Amino acid sequence: MNSTSVVEANNSIRFCIRSYIAFVLAPQAPVIEWLAQLDNWTRNSPGFFAGRPVVLDLSIVKLGRPGISHLLAQLADRGISVIGLEGADASQLDSSLPPLLTSGRSSERQEVSAAAPPDAPADTAVAEGAAAALPAPDEPTSLLIETPVRSGQTVFFPNGDVTVLGSVASGSEIIAGGSIHVYGTLRGRAMAGARGNARARIFCRKNEAELLAINGYYRTAEEWNAAIRSQPIHSWLEDGVLRVAPLG
Amino acid sequence: MSKVIVVTSGKGGVGKTTTTAALGAALAAAGQNVVVVDFDVGLRNLDLVMGAERRVVYDLINVVQGAAKLPQALIRDKRIDTLSLLPASQTRDKDALTEEGVGRVIQELRAKFDWVICDSPAGIERGATLAMRFVDEAIIVTNPEVSSVRDSDRIIGLLDSKTEKAEKGERIEKHILITRYDAARAARGEMLNIADVLDILSLPLLGIIPESEEVLRASNLGSPVTLNDVTSAPARAYTDAARRLKGHDVPMTIPSDRKGFLDKLFGRRAA
Numbered sequence: 001m002n003s004t005s006v007v008e009a010n011n012s013i014r015f016c017i018r019s020y021i022a023f024v025l026a027p028q029a030p031v032i033e034w035l036a037q038l039d040n041w042t043r044n045s046p047g048f049f050a051g052r053p054v055v056l057d058l059s060i061v062k063l064g065r066p067g068i069s070h071l072l073a074q075l076a077d078r079g080i081s082v083i084g085l086e087g088a089d090a091s092q093l094d095s096s097l098p099p100l101l102t103s104g105r106s107s108e109r110q111e112v113s114a115a116a117p118p119d120a121p122a123d124t125a126v127a128e129g130a131a132a133a134l135p136a137p138d139e140p141t142s143l144l145i146e147t148p149v150r151s152g153q154t155v156f157f158p159n160g161d162v163t164v165l166g167s168v169a170s171g172s173e174i175i176a177g178g179s180i181h182v183y184g185t186l187r188g189r190a191m192a193g194a195r196g197n198a199r200a201r202i203f204c205r206k207n208e209a210e211l212l213a214i215n216g217y218y219r220t221a222e223e224w225n226a227a228i229r230s231q232p233i234h235s236w237l238e239d240g241v242l243r244v245a246p247l248g
Numbered sequence: 249m250s251k252v253i254v255v256t257s258g259k260g261g262v263g264k265t266t267t268t269a270a271l272g273a274a275l276a277a278a279g280q281n282v283v284v285v286d287f288d289v290g291l292r293n294l295d296l297v298m299g300a301e302r303r304v305v306y307d308l309i310n311v312v313q314g315a316a317k318l319p320q321a322l323i324r325d326k327r328i329d330t331l332s333l334l335p336a337s338q339t340r341d342k343d344a345l346t347e348e349g350v351g352r353v354i355q356e357l358r359a360k361f362d363w364v365i366c367d368s369p370a371g372i373e374r375g376a377t378l379a380m381r382f383v384d385e386a387i388i389v390t391n392p393e394v395s396s397v398r399d400s401d402r403i404i405g406l407l408d409s410k411t412e413k414a415e416k417g418e419r420i421e422k423h424i425l426i427t428r429y430d431a432a433r434a435a436r437g438e439m440l441n442i443a444d445v446l447d448i449l450s451l452p453l454l455g456i457i458p459e460s461e462e463v464l465r466a467s468n469l470g471s472p473v474t475l476n477d478v479t480s481a482p483a484r485a486y487t488d489a490a491r492r493l494k495g496h497d498v499p500m501t502i503p504s505d506r507k508g509f510l511d512k513l514f515g516r517r518a519a
Contacts, residue, residue, distance in 0.1 A: 147408070150408070153405050169401045
């Protein structure tokens with residue numbers, strides 16, 4: 001009974017979401033031969049996978065539950081711990097197997113050759129947040145908006161810069177991972193560097209903004225003086241202080 | 249080719265119903281086949297402004313739900329026989345409107361009329377989004393005042409995202425109609441001026457309707473402004489706006505009350 005009340009009293013658990021980089025191993029049939037190749041490769045780089053998260057991509061070989069278990073045991077014998085499966089048939093999985101992962105994105109970091117230093121510290125492979133958010137080469141790193149941003153609308157672009165050709169209305173907001181450029185009047189809120197980027201900046205041709213924020217540091221319209229109100233401005237972060245200055 | 253238009257604003261009390269009635273009557277007086285549709289279910293007003301409140305039998309909800317046929321619910325205006333009204337229900341609420349039902353009624357109205365003008369309720373909820381759902385064009389009614397302009401901007405965003413045309417990737421033609429404009433107060437900085445409003449909303453202007461006692465007078469008489477006193481400043485402004493809506497190139501004048509003012513000085517004594 002006591003434990004129940006404790007749970008109730010403490011029911012606001014905070015969840016965080018983080019992205020990590022993992023190596024993906026994609027076995028090919030026949031699996032025995034593939035394991036032999038793997039052994040061959042790791043002979044040159046012993047301990048390469050030690051302590052590193054590995055995802056097993058089973059989209060090329062179709063294995064049943066016993067086959068997956070066997071493969072996992074074989075990999076475990078080689079010191080490779082599999083944290084998740086990809087491309088496996090969900091009906092073949094149960095709670096004894098690693099969870100099925102989806103929506104994986106390729107990362108530049110996966111291009112690791114056998115020539116890579118075998119004893120690279122583990123933390124270079126396991127990158128948190130910012131590095132994992134590195135967009136894949138085919139994903140755009142800037143967003144161009146040619147229409148006015150209307151009151152009530154939110155533009156959220158975590159991957160990079162946002163450029164707005166029109167105006168940004170009062171009661172709307174632009175949230176960008178990178179910098180924000182507004183060629184019309186900025187009347188709403190602009191939040192740059194929203195994913196923790198202190199080097200992001202905000203530019204606009206006419207500043208009527210309700211709020212400017214970079215990397216979580218913000219200032220509201222109340223603080224605009226005549227030099228920066230209704231003027232072209234430029235905003236940046238300097239030693240944890242949000243600076244706003246007339247442009248040019 | 250019939251056109252379905254919504255008269256909308258976000259904010260209440262800016263003149264949507266007055267505008268719907270005035271533009272509908274002006275278009276009908278020019279020989280067009282027009283229906284004005286009251287979407288303000290639960291707070292119906294268009295019947296009063298049109299002077300048809302004693303003739304309401306069936307309403308939009310009945311037609312949407314299939315309880316009445318469209319011709320049974322349509323009320324033909326006594327002054328202009330090409331003008332009809334589809335009234336709203338005062339006793340039901342907006343949840344009684346279904347998207348399929350509204351779509352079907354609009355389709356039926358398209359077949360019968362040149363112009364279908366929908367009077368949207370205030371707000372951005374179900375009633376307002378259903379009123380704009382199936383339209384080709386929108387008239388955004390705005391007072392020269394910051395809260396009205398911001399609400400209009402919000403509605404424009406919805407027009408660009410929540411309408412059937414927008415979802416198909418097509419564009420809805422949108423016009424700004426500024427109502428209750430007082431040139432003298434704007435000059436004194438007590439009101440936003442026209443340029444400010446258009447700068448914020450960045451859409452073309454359909455017309456500027458001056459603040460005038462005539463609007464309230466006509467409304468109390470149950471007559472669209474454009475029929476009550478055709479020479480009044482708001483009537484002329486609405487008639488010009490209706491002609492622009494039809495595609496005519498009418499020079500934009502900012503109506504002043506000078507004429508009315510002189511009338512008050514001299515006309516009253518002479519009468």
